[in-house]
Amino acid sequence: MNIVQLFISVLLYFVLFYGISFILNMILKMTWLMAYVYPVIVLWIIGRVSLFDYISEPGESFNILWQNIIGISVYDIIILGSGFIGIILAGMTIRYLRKAGYQMF
Numbered sequence: 859m860n861i862v863q864l865f866i867s868v869l870l871y872f873v874l875f876y877g878i879s880f881i882l883n884m885i886l887k888m889t890w891l892m893a894y895v896y897p898v899i900v901l902w903i904i905g906r907v908s909l910f911d912y913i914s915e916p917g918e919s920f921n922i923l924w925q926n927i928i929g930i931s932v933y934d935i936i937i938l939g940s941g942f943i944g945i946i947l948a949g950m951t952i953r954y955l956r957k958a959g960y961q962m963f
Contacts, residue, residue, distance in 0.1 A: 859933050863932060867933075868940040876944035883952040892945045905944050 905923040
């Protein structure tokens with residue numbers, strides 16, 4: 859992966875998860891909900907197994923997940939980390955807007 863692809867991927871994951879987290883925080887009024895859900899999303903992305911397979915074939919599915927976690931690259935960690943940073947910054951933004959008096963947030 860070259861530096862341009864890494865930069866674009868980091869930017870996309872940051873903006874995507876910032877936006878999703880911001881909207882969910884506005885709708886559900888639970889500031890840190892996405893911070894708790896994000897590890898499950900990351901494991902689902904890394905595992906590359908359908909959610910139904912975790913129920914129907916748990917032994918094989920978790921074995922595939924474990925092998926994919928071991929084989930993750932530094933670039934993937936950076937990209938997925940940028941998504942988590944986006945979620946944290948969205949939570950901080952919502953908290954700031956609530957303290958500033960915006961009732962819809």
